[in-house]
Amino acid sequence: MTTIASNLQAMRAAIHEAAHAAGREDTNITLLAVSKNFPAEAVRSAYHAGQHFFAENYLQEALDKMSALHDLPLEWHFIGPIQSNKTRAIAENFPWVHSVDRLKVAERLSAQRPEHLPALQVCLQVNISDEDTKSGVSIAEAPLVAAQIARLPRLKLRGLMAVPAPTDDIHTQRGAFATLRELLQNLNQQGLQLDTLSMGMSQDFAAAIMEGATMIRIGTAIFGNRTYS
Numbered sequence: 001m002t003t004i005a006s007n008l009q010a011m012r013a014a015i016h017e018a019a020h021a022a023g024r025e026d027t028n029i030t031l032l033a034v035s036k037n038f039p040a041e042a043v044r045s046a047y048h049a050g051q052h053f054f055a056e057n058y059l060q061e062a063l064d065k066m067s068a069l070h071d072l073p074l075e076w077h078f079i080g081p082i083q084s085n086k087t088r089a090i091a092e093n094f095p096w097v098h099s100v101d102r103l104k105v106a107e108r109l110s111a112q113r114p115e116h117l118p119a120l121q122v123c124l125q126v127n128i129s130d131e132d133t134k135s136g137v138s139i140a141e142a143p144l145v146a147a148q149i150a151r152l153p154r155l156k157l158r159g160l161m162a163v164p165a166p167t168d169d170i171h172t173q174r175g176a177f178a179t180l181r182e183l184l185q186n187l188n189q190q191g192l193q194l195d196t197l198s199m200g201m202s203q204d205f206a207a208a209i210m211e212g213a214t215m216i217r218i219g220t221a222i223f224g225n226r227t228y229s
């Protein structure tokens with residue numbers, strides 16, 4: 001078995017265990033393999049180990065991998081920062097975008113989503129740790145921006161995404177994820193119909209699953225440590 005295959009197997013077991021501890025079904029938790037900084041061949045190897053959903057942070061890197069892997073039926077999710085001049089290529093090439101963090105970007109994605117494709121599925125990124133350096137709307141802004149995005153014709157607002165401040169303390173991790181879950185519940189009480197909580201990475205996915213994550217985004221625990229050149 002390749003390292004990637006055994007890492008995936010261990011990851012699926014860990015998801016199952018966390019879901020069981022939370023009294024949840026692991027079928028309600030989608031594992032996204034975050035392949036940034038890893039080559040197309042690593043993605044191919046994950047696919048052969050049963051992984052279908054992949055996430056990328058950088059547009060050009062993602063497009064290169066998509067073309068190298070066009071023979072495989074993969075589903076690609078965009079999770080990186082979005083510059084306005086990149087929205088067209090994102091709208092044309094991805095079925096899902098998790099990192100929508102302002103109305104202007106959502107409007108461009110909606111306007112640029114090709115007619116022959118289904119509505120682009122998006123999450124609103126929320127800055128739950130309220131760090132200046134992190135992208136995402138504030139918790140206070142989220143209800144208005146979510147309502148505005150939900151009205152855009154070529155987008156389907158599915159839910160919320162967050163990248164909380166890293167910490168090893170599981171209680172702090174759970175607190176941040178609980179904040180996102182409660183925000184989603186509030187938005188649904190106000191009439192939105194959101195079903196997706198995109199939260200949890202290699203270091204904190206168990207806490208995220210305890211708090212209701214429906215999509216976890218895992219890079220390091222599947223592909224290994226990233227080296228930046």
Ligand SMILES: *Cc1c(COP(=O)(O)O)cnc(C)c1O
Pocket residue numbers: 034036057079080163201202203217218219220221
């Ligand atoms: C890189 C990245 C991940 C994966 O992080 P790991 O700690 O390697 O699992 C998940 N989400 C986002 C937004 C990322 O940028």
